[in-house]
Amino acid sequence: MSDLDRVLAAVDADLDAAIARLFDFLRIPSISTDRAYAAECRRAGQWLVDDLAGLGLTATLNDTPGHPVVTARSEGGAGKRVLFYGHYDVQPVDPLNLWDNPPFEPTLIEGPNGAKRIVARGSSDDKGQVMTFVEACRAYLKVTGALPVDVTFLVEGEEESGSGNLPPFLAANKEGLKADIALVCDTSMWDRQTPAITISLRGLMHDEIVITCANRDLHSGYYGGAAANPLHVLSKIIASVHGADGHIAIPGFYDGVTEPPDAVKAQWASLGLTPESFLGPIGLTTPIGEAGRSLVEMTTSRPTFEVNGMWGGYIGEGGKTVIPSIATAKITCRLVAGQDPIHVRDAVRAFIRAQLPPDAKVEFLSGDGSPAVAVSHDNPNLARAAAALEGEWGTPAVTIGGGGSIPIVGHFKKTLDQDTLLIGFALDDDRIHSPNEKYDLTSFHKGIRSWVRVLAALAD
Structure with missing residues (x-):
């Protein structure tokens, strides 16, 4: 077996333990916008620091005027370095009475389509997505003792409340955060079978x-x-x-x-997005x-x-x-x-x-x-990541633009001079910011496997 096959097999074998770790993370009510939960936000940051340190990374909980920022680094000398960004804070849970189960008591249930899903606040946005990348790194380190590329983690605790303290943190620490490319896992697939890479934001x-x-x-x-x-x-x-x-x-x-x-x-034309499917659900036609x-x-x-x-x-x-x-x-x-x-x-x-x-x-x-931010369509890292995702999902990855704005991506370009690939495994029905937020088990499992393949591809 190749190293890649061995690491993928390790992901499969460790899935139950990975779910248990995610559940521990989800139990922490890290609601950043409510000052009453400041200690819980810090606890979530520290939980992640401890988990990353357990992988042998140099991990730090960095204080800011608001909630702390988690950073961690691998030092394997791989030659290429990526910066991974995510957030550990979550949205408030109101209205509480609309939740089927307590929002910070994660449960694994069967959805209407028979697919298993993880239900909890933060399961999709963004703790579940963050942990897909962490678990991919865990599998690599367990099997090979090293990562195929060096990784810097940057996980903040204020994304859901405006990220006000992150730009100054980037400016003050830009030398230590420099990388060849930034990776963000806070976006969605095109559909359940089609992975997507967001390469531009308006x-x-x-x-x-x-x-x-x-x-x-x-x-x-x-x-x-x-x-x-x-x-x-x-x-x-x-x-x-x-x-x-x-x-x-x-x-x-x-x-x-x-x-x-x-x-x-x-490629966009082949996606089959129609007025009926896009505008129909909101009562429009044209x-x-x-x-x-x-x-x-x-x-x-x-x-x-x-x-x-x-x-x-x-x-x-x-x-x-x-x-x-x-x-x-x-x-x-x-x-x-x-x-x-x-x-x-x-x-x-x-x-x-x-x-x-x-x-x-x-x-x-x-x-x-x-300004808008965009990655060139001929960026070699884009092609490598797209091929890796196709290898996992069996369907060509769609490269799309985001209609909205994610300010941190602009700050990565302006402050660190880094392009960003946004690769996420959420689905449109994940109910982020709403009661009964969920993350499909397939999104979590194949998300981990996808990052394993992407890291290997970026090293080539």
């Missing part, structure tokens, strides 16, 4: 637009038909942002945006994005302009016949690789100013943003 620009016309609210009978109405002005401007084909009409908005390779587009784009493109590789809230005048019960003096809208733009948030902000503001009629003034109250 950035964000948010702003608040305030349009003012008259110097006070006006009687709509006395001034109606003559005085400018800021709600009309704002609505007209917002309506002009998108053309009939869904394209964003703001000059300069798409500057820097590039097209994914044709092979990647073909995509409103750019014409000619697939749903995967619309939600991952194309930028957006969204109105998150708009108000002005009287919004209480009953009627009040006024022309308001002020109208406000909060907007966000999801950005893709190549876009500069400041450039997008300035383009949006110029577009709005250019459409102001006489007597209308505009003020902007925010304009903050963060």
